[in-house]
Amino acid sequence: MGHIVLDNVKKSFGDITVIPPLDLQIEDGEFVVFVGPSGCGKSTLLRLIAGLEDVSSGTIRIDGQDSTAVPPAKRGLAMVFQSYALYPHMTVRKNICFPLRMAKLDKAEQDRRVEQAAAVLNLTEYLDRRPGQLSGGQRQRVAIGRAIVREPAAFLFDEPLSNLDAALRVGMRLEISELHERLKTTMIYVTHDQVEAMTMADKIVVLQAGIIEQVGSPLELYRTPRNRFVAGFIGSPKMNFLEGPEAAKHDARTIGVRPEHITPSPSEGVWKGRVGVSEHLGSDTFFHVHMEGCAEPITVRSGGEVDMHHGDAIYMTPDPGHIHRFDGEGLRIA
């Protein structure tokens, strides 16, 4: 159930190679998140797994079976689309029931499964409404409902939360995570939002330009990013990078320190700078510090209420145990 292997999978549109040959293993029951900047090929990769795009070469195996040439409906996967792709002329009940009708299940079984899915997703009272009469979050749940009733080997999510407002997004994130806990089904989730990736994933796949930069658990990626790209992409606010003499002190071309691993102080520290913009979030304060010899301002996190203002001198001390070193090619130095 839900073991997916990509072996040397390649995709090109005409002369343009979107995904160079790539290997990936997804274990049964895992929550895998594909994350990367827009245009990195993560959605294409998902569509290849779904079968909505044909691979140019390589094989896709689902539960040990070569599924490379199997049509999408026969792969036993269910997909939730970014636009939800609900059928506007059908009621919620008919929307959820559609895959079952297509599979020609008997009527009683159809009803049973629809009721069950509706109960799981709190949709029971909306079953006779049309998608147009629902809110964004409810539509999202209908789309998920349509996926669950098929009892698929794996769920595919294509940026499912990007059309929701911030508050709803956090709620749906929890709901999807809970659903995964309950169903224990493999889920593959595509997003450009590293917060979603960090909070939901068992395993994160960081992609850039169709290439897998790193695969690992959220904390692995946070603690030991394999290269500068991953280091900069995972974590919020992003990691600070320093080059030149500061980096040379640590025998590296570039060093990276996360904002939360720098201790600011008004009086003493290793680095000296001047406070630029400061963002007060209540629980945290982020200072953007301008330091001589540094083009980019350095982001520093400090506790809730600190009495430092624009233009003040500031001293910073990086936590020596959390300095990431990178070589000339941007790779991590162990």
Next chain:
Amino acid sequence: MATQHSRSAARVMLAPAVFLLLVWMLVPLTMTLYFSFKRYLPLRGGDQGWVGFDNYVRFVTSSAFWPSVQTTLLIVGGVLLITVILGVLLALLLDQPMWGQGIVRILVIAPFFVMPTVSALVWKNMFMDPVNGLFAHLWKFFGLAPIEWLSQASMLSIVLIVSWQWLPFATLILLTAIQSLDSEQLEAAEMDGANPLARFGHIILPHLSQAITIVILIQTIFLLSIFAEIFVTTQGSFGTRTLAYLIFQRVLESQNVGLGSAGGVYAIILANIVALFLMRIVGKNLDA
């Protein structure tokens, strides 16, 4: 005060257009009503005074009336059937990515730009002529006796000619409707296990229902009054006399303006009845 002023200013500025429209519509309508209650024979004594509902009774009781209503509805129904079905299929075809799409689309629209009289003449002389027509040659090629289209299959011929003219309109509207369908919906249906036929029936056709409604409504309005195609081809003979053509014959061929005007009023009533039914049947699609 400002809004009051601008509102009255707006009314003043709208007035000429509204007035023109009203005159444009109301003058012919009142004249039709006026003449329909008169015995008015321009070449045989002119205005011979009021006759009450005499014209109305004569028009309906004439043996040509009910057949003409039937013919009208048959032509409208036939053309609607052909244009909607072929229109959907053509729109599906044109939606496929292909080489030279732009040119093909323009070619498809082209018949709509041909004047009805011209297209009817072209069909009559170049395609349906039993001696020199293309169809006659085709029939002879297969060793068959050519059909005299306009006399043996007169209704079919006229339905064909009119359908040819209106197919581009239907295709165009349906094509834009198909293009507005979210491709993710089709992909979702594909993942849900719907084969191409099921995708058409469950996703594409319901999506098109609104466009189809519009096509049916607009075409019906125009098809109820087709005239040129009949005038140029059969002149109303061989069972192709529609209500519009009957009225024309009463007014111009029999020179009986009063009788024709009464027919005109019936035509207005018929058109409204048809429109009412159509709105009832398909109008609910417009709400969604």
